Amino acid sequence: MKYLRVLILALITLSVTGCIEIIDDLTLNMDGSGSFKYNINLSSSKVKINSILALDSLDGKRVPSIGEIKQKVSRLNEKLKSESGISNVSLTADYTNYVFKFSCDFASLAELQSAIKTIALSENGGNSIPELDHNWLIFSGSQLNRSVPEIAIKKTKEIKNSDRLMLKEGTYTSITRFETEIEKFDNDKAKLSANKKAIMLRTDPYSLTQNPSLLDNTIYLKKSE
């Protein structure tokens, strides 16, 4: 019966396509503080995720249990809370639908990026990551330059080709919100909200792995009167 169970799980793992929805949502105040949200929605693939989690290993690698994932999530939460300039950290996980929501407030973009770098280094066993030696969010008061962190580009290159193809059906949405109206922006794929205070860029995760600059944008704010 054990082999039968594994076979059924295996069939499920094969038969369903991966579908992931990601939102990164940055709200920036004029003083450089703000809030950041990062949501991952895997509910379209919950059959697949449940079947993978029920397996001992996949592709020669051990599959962690829900308990282990919960502990990892909790540990990341605690680490972020201890970072300077970061407050109101919240990390909620819905293990029925596999929807994960992270949010925090930050005192400055520099502190937000510093916190993310510290966590990444800590997760890398303290070993240096050259791709972290730059800032991907630069705000001058009237202009915001957004790009994709180089570490994310590096990580996407590590994804196997066959797995990358499965990301085609997902969406990646990047939203940037301001207190004042947006005057103009460089990325012609971006969409301005009706109130002109938010801008959205949307692509699929596969395209992003192929061309990480798809989400690069320079946003110019209207000068306050």
Place this chain on the structure above:
Amino acid sequence: MKIFLTALSLISVIGLNAQQSEDLVPQEAASVFSINNINLLQKVSLDQLVQYEFMEEVQDELFDGSTSGKTIKDSGIDFDQKLNIFIGPADDYFVSGLTFGIANKDQLFEVFDDFEPIESKYAGVEFYSSYFNRIAIKGNVGILYRIIPSGNVVDDLTDSIWYAQGNGYRWDDYYYDDHYYEEEYELEGEFEFIEEMETEENTTTPIDEEDNLPEAGEDPTKKTYYELRDSVEMALQNGFMDAFCDNIFVKGNVLTKTSPKFKKQLNSESEGTFFIDNSKNLKSNNDFDFMKRRYPSFYYRMDELYTGNTMSGEIHINENSIEMELDTEYGEKLGSVYKEMTDSKFDKSVLKYIPEDNQSFFTYNVDLRKAYEEAFRVILPIFSESESRDLSTFGLTLELLDEFINKDALFDSYKGSMFGSFNGIQRVKTTKIIWDYDDETFDYIEKEVEAEEDMPVFVFGFSTDRHDIPEKIMKHLCKNMRQFHNMGEYYIVDNAVMNAAPLYIINKNGLFIYTNDEVLAKLYSDGYGKNAISKKQVKKGMKGGAVYARANLSKAIAELPKEIFNSRENEMIDVFRGKSGTLELSSSKSTKTGTSFNLSYQFEGEYDNSGTYILDLINSMYVISK
């Protein structure tokens, strides 16, 4: 004429006495896989061969470029002799290896180029060594073997010496202090995926990375616990190797001499054979070892029960089929339980729930009641008459349960027979979360909407004569748990399959069925009717023994996920991918001494290299028997 006759008789004597590769298979071997017609392997490259798991003992030697671009034909092996792969546990060690005929020794050592000649204690036998592997050559026959002392034996002896030297608790050693564990914990990462561990070629146990090696002791003349353990392991290994070789080359205690069953099987003219002595594997099990020390008389009665428990089989490669015949043999006591268990009539009611266009299905027909009664008769006295108070108390508990439990209700509810089918991939209803955006502000809210996902459709069921009992349970669950719903003809359990899709339960017509096929539950709860598989298609299963299974490989194999198999397993599966054919497994009725199984793969079209088929099958048996 006289000279001619003398010469002829001399040739006959030499011919009759010439040693064959099977004559060096050691008596310790619990599993032997023989490739009889190794001519089939001539086209197989050595690089391909060494990737099979049964070649793992020599992989380190062969994966060093010495096999590059060569086929087995270039290896110096004699194609007129069998190639025998063996594994087996002895009391204190584990041995594995292979025996083969040698046609050209120079070519052989071009492949095994890491082996160096070593001194031999046996007349007429040459020895070669490479780390822990040895090759012994007698005449034109060779045996390549590796002996690994049992971990328990090494530990016990090391502990004795360690404590006798006046050392403290061995866990105080560097490896076991808290500091070491903390370091490892952080280094590996708490929940990182663990890559498969690779073994070093020059040790029988994996060693850590250089950074993790224990620090040298303060006194360089004194061994740390693990240095001592390595020395003990090495000394034991040398001793066991001597005993192993004495057995073969001095006493002549080889498997052909000690096992008539194995010897008989060697007469087979099939392309490959296998022989597995389950009683040896069972005795080497740690639980059995514990039993032997703690409850000796109980152990001997259990040992008696399992003695003679063997599996032997033949692999035939034909023009359009591959057949594997497997015979299991066992002692009469255990056999009487199997015989009663399989003395069961095929439950025809399952057929109407297997659709004709299924991709694969199985039926399993046993009579648990008869099996229970016979097992109770045979096994209970072993517990009741045991010298151990614990075991005899367990025996009493079994007797009391037998008196108090309503066996009619139990075995009528679950008779033991079951079936299952895989009916391909279908879209099933699930739900998902979406984020709905407001165009004014790009704020978003979460919504749960209906969705569909692809899922393999399966049906499982078991035979029952007491519908009322599962019915009571289902009604109770429907009343008390909100995910259970009584739909009249069937039940629904919300999100029961992978926490996402509903499970349907049908409790009628002598069967208790569970499936994720909505169509079966809603439209065919009394069976598929004319769309069900016919009796004619399952004729073999109905006439045979307990097990029957059939798979349409062109459909089923194509849908096996590559992700869950390693590259070697995928190569084995790839042999069948893209080929149309039918795989059928059937069994005979069990007797008091044995049961036969037949696995048949009927295919259309030609196959490229029959050698890989036989290697794949041998490898599968090896992996299963390990």
